[in-house]
Amino acid sequence: MRPAFSVIFLTTLIGVGQGLFLALVAGQFYWVIGATDIPEAQDFYAIGSLLALVFMGGGLISSFFHLAHPERAWRAATQWRTSWLSREVIALPAVMGLLVLYGGLHWLDWRPVLMTFGNMKNLDLTMATGYLGAALVVALFICTGMIYACMKFIQEWASPLTVLNFALMGSSSGFVMATAYAGFMESPLEDFFAGGAMFLTIAALVGRIASIVRNKNIKYLSSLQSAVGLHHRNLRQLTRGFTASSFNLKEFFHPGSPALLPILTMAYMVSAFVLPIALMAFAWGTGSISAFALAFAVQYAGLLVERWVFFAEASHPQNLYYQKVA
């Protein structure tokens, strides 16, 4: 498949935003249960929510560049019964709305107690909004992943690993961002976020390796024989039927050479996972905030490459029909 930069930026940017939202909610929960007694700096969650909102907004804006008729984009929310893309179109603004609500409630410091548990801990409105937001973030990860995973004949994508990896890579980048942000705000949650970022980045690395291994061993169900319906062992295309270009030649093939994919795969393995883990380990040891920020920048660049490869390595069965000019 041809990697579209609008979609690459959409999926990576909202991944950061969703991960950061998850980190904020997890951080608040960590603080609420009393894992640390130092009170949270004021407005930490509000500014963090704004930051997450900027990433989500960037992704949303980027998505419009994918549409030939952005003025009709509102229609894309209508087919949520059948279309994962439509579900994403609903879930994305819903997460952004919850972010506004979550950040706003923290900003206003409006936290009426909704419920008191037996151990005298309270569930206040901000925490409850956070839980709802986290649930929606998970829903959005599922929608985004399923857009690709539901294409059963694009066999590289048709796997639960696709959904899992979207969630893990998004959460990982969001937690790395949260760590840098917490360091910058001198928040006591920095260590908590750093631990989460480390764990999620390693998990994302494992998930991505699992999908690479799986995709290496795919047995393709379609063949030229099934595409044409002629079950001769030695069947080949003489001509695709035209010498000019067409949509079929542009949309379903990636513009790079076949040799490029393994190089880029190594590049993102290092940039999106290995290097950030090393940088974070270094930063954690030395308490360097700039190393956390650098880890985020390096990882984000790596995730852009990862997403490019994700599209490029997907082989569409229609390509069987477009193998030879003449």
Add this chain to the structure above:
Amino acid sequence: MSDPIAKQLALVIDLNVCVGCHACVTSCKEWNTSGWAGSMPDRNPYDADPSGVFFNRVQTYEAGTYPNTETIHFPKSCLHCEDPPCVPVCPTGASYKRIEDGIVLVDYDKCIGCKYCSWACPYGAREFDEESGVMKKCTLCVDRIYDESIEPERRKPACVLACPAGARLFGDIIDPDSEVSVAIREEGGYQLMPEWGTKASNHYLPRRKTRQVIHADELIRADNPLKKEGPLPKAKVGAPSLDDVTSW
């Protein structure tokens, strides 16, 4: 589609007949670019890197090893699947399957040009029109087949009418007595990529070989045991005959 539809219009393409002349390609483009489904723009048509939108393509394949090869001309257009994977994925509802005749269409006024439906078609039957920014595809000439200003026998898709060899049949594959159903049933009609469960409505009739077995004794005239060629001996006048006209 959950409800079974009452009628499913489709093409049946006889690969045994198709000569690969591309008349269906050009007639399709001519009819549709100027009709309801148009336009089908060409970009840089007389320049470097030309590109264009087509609803129908004729491809050519070869099977076997020289000299025992066979050339297969293979027309390919939207198959109007009974369970079209391109329809449920559309986020706007622009892509739809008509209940009344099973034709899969795009509502150009609703399409946002996200191209997701084209990803969902394993056959690559949809082509994006960059000029108008919407997805386009074969309509089975829906603006022609119901047009009462056209004489009834010509209310068929342009490609079917154009085919000089008669390789393309058009009709309702649910009606068991239709020309297409009979052809599918009796000539071994098959679907493309059945592995994805799309239940493609368009069917293809396979290449058929006509072979004759001649046994050795058939090469020798069994009624000429002396192996002498020449006029048969004349029967005597008055000799008994079968019908008083021919002689033995």
